[in-house]
Amino acid sequence: MYAFTFHRPQTVRQAASLLAKNQEAKLLAGGHTLLPTMKLRLAGPPQLIDLSLIDGLAGIEQSGRSLTIGAMTRHNDVNTSPVVQQAIPVLAKLAGMIGDPAVRHMGTIGGSIANNDPNADYPAACLGLGVTIVTNKRRIKADEFFTGMFSTALEPAEIITKVSFPIPKKAAYQKFRNQASRFALVGVFVSKRGSDIRVAVTGAGSNGVFRVSSFEEALKKRFSPKSLEGMTIPADGMNSDIHGSAEYRAHLVGVLARRAVAEAIGKSAA
Template sequence: MYAFEYHRPDSLRKAVNLLAKVEDAKILAGGHTLLPTMKQRLAAPSALIDLNQVPELVGIELRGRSLVIGAMTRHADVETSAVVQQAIPALAELAHMIGDPHVRQRGTIGGSVANNDPAADYPAACVGLGATIVTNQRKIPAEEFFTGLFETALEEGEIVTKIVFPIVARAAYSKFRNPASRYALAGVFVAKRSSDIRVAVTGAGESGVFRLTEFEEALKKRFSPKSLEGLKASPDSLIGDIHADQAYRAQLVAVMARRAVAKAAGR
């Protein structure tokens, strides 16, 4: 690691002021991506602004027909929350699939969303549920927030403060895990709210999370895994790497989509 300053603000206001004042500073949440890259000297911020002591960024609550989760809420807390399990059980199940217990005890939902790893799970839930990403400056629809691999719509000085998930009638997530990292080689989040049906894919797209509109149209006619038989994602826009080539990932996406619909439909 290169030398850096360390700041630990105890309020969002102080964190925002530090981010504006300290040149080339980085926000520290769970640290699962930032700290390893710093150790490898692939990142060299002048300062870290640690959000772990900012109380207003933590918490889970139900507000009307929306589930609101603070950005610094741990994966483990999303997984075990009775509120999440009641409101959107698929989201609690997704959190349980992230990494291992050590990762879930330190990693945060806001850190995952802001990092936008192309194989992360939460982006699929955000897009699939039509979530809104709230920052200290504005509200951003999930589909506008995720802009590319490790890229988001966040601007300089912005900090993710919470994520608002609409409550849907049915939802489920299914993924094929890398056996070592447990990242998604292909993960599909399916959600049904009235006539609005969304199928969001993570781990497979060359530009990150994306929606499968052809699958969505098929499910609008009949919300059943049988509606997806014969449908496949185009391999042209998918990732190919040492773990799975584009054709294999296309097949995985189709299988994970059918499994997610089957779970959502209670089959």
């Protein structure tokens, strides 16, 4: 690790101002991607701005048909929250699938989606549920937020403060793990909220999380795994590496989407 200056602002405004002043500064919101990278000397930000002392950035709240989760809420808190378990059980479950206990006790939802790792779980949940990401400057729809691998719509000095989840009628997440990293080799999140049907895929795409409109159209006719039978997505644009070819990932998207829909409607995922 290279030396850096460590800031611990008390407010979002202070954090944003530090960020504006220091172009190369990085926000620390759990650090389970950033710190290992720094330890390997693959990253060396001269300034770290720790968000953990800012009041009001963490917490879970339900109002009506939406659930709001503060950006600094730890994965473990989402996983064990009775409110989340009641409102969007799959979200609690998904949070419990991230990393290991150490990661889940430090990692945060804001950190995860700001990083937009192409194999991470939360981006699939956010896109798959059609969330709104709230920052210190504006509200951003999930569909506009995730702009590509490790990139988002966030502007310089923009800080995520919370994520607003509409509560779906049905939802499920199927994660097929990379056996080494335990990240998603392919993860498929499906949800149904009225006529809004979403199928979001993480891990597979070479440009990060994406929706599968052909699957969504098919599911609009009938929200059943049968609707997806025989359907696949092209291998073009899929990741290909030592853990799986593009064809294998494309194949898994179909398999996991069917299983996710089955799980969402309460059938065995096979």
